[in-house]
Amino acid sequence: MIDISERAQQHFLRLLSQQGSEDLSIRLRVTSPGTAAANCELEFCEPADLAGGEWTIECAGFLFHIDGESASWLDNATIDYEPNATGGQLNIRAPRIKGDVPGVEAGLIERVRYVLESEINPRLASHGGRVTLLEIDASGSVLLQFGGGCHGCGMVDVTLKQGVEKTLRERVPEITAVRDATDHASGEKPYYNKAEGKSAIA
Known part of the structure; x- marks a missing residue:
């Protein structure tokens, strides 16, 4: 071993x-x-x-x-x-610790999760944030939950559209939409309190 x-x-x-x-x-x-x-x-x-x-x-x-x-x-x-x-x-x-990139034969959920964990969350982590996959419906619409510094952040809409959604749709073409299910009004430690600054990922 x-x-x-x-x-x-x-x-x-x-x-x-x-x-x-x-x-x-x-x-x-x-x-x-x-x-x-x-x-x-x-x-x-x-x-x-x-x-x-x-x-x-x-x-x-x-x-x-x-x-x-x-x-x-x-x-x-x-x-x-x-x-x-x-x-x-x-x-x-340890050549296997990062896992294998899912091939085109892998399921949609597996491929979306891989992109979130390998590309998107490492970038969001610089602002203390993260995103989790909640579900993918039959039409290919992805529902996400933001946490950490992204929860309640004033720039989360920019991060979602210009960063997360753009990256997901480039890597997984079957995705038709990316939606945010987070209640941002309850965020306790947002990275940006107002709509100012720049996105954590874009």
Whole structure:
């Protein structure tokens, strides 16, 4: 499943030895798997921290745990450590963590969600916002829910029309319309309080 080089194992063993606890091990998990924001996170863990669903690899002098829900995203992953003048660089290569781009044979919902997670939400995140797919009706009309900094934002109409809808219709031609179901009057922390400034995405 995952290949941990000898240099990486020695690096982990050095880090563990510096912590002063014999029960420590290393755990790896994937955050936001299947999206453009996917990332690998490493942490020290004690036996009490383990949930029980981890995959465990016996390394040279320590145990390396892979979070159970992350395991499928780490197929063919590699971990290596490259020494350099300033110490070294740990490299994790996990080709599957961002998921596969849905092909034309994939369902409409799957393709819309992929565009939202891989292209649109990373851009909205710069303004603390996000958008979620609620439904797609039989005519191809997409209903969305805005959250975070986009909830109640004075520029959300511009973001919807010039950013979100434009991107979705370019990537998924079957879409006929994009509508916003958000009650923007209830937004608590909008990025723009009035209709001024610029869109988070356009």
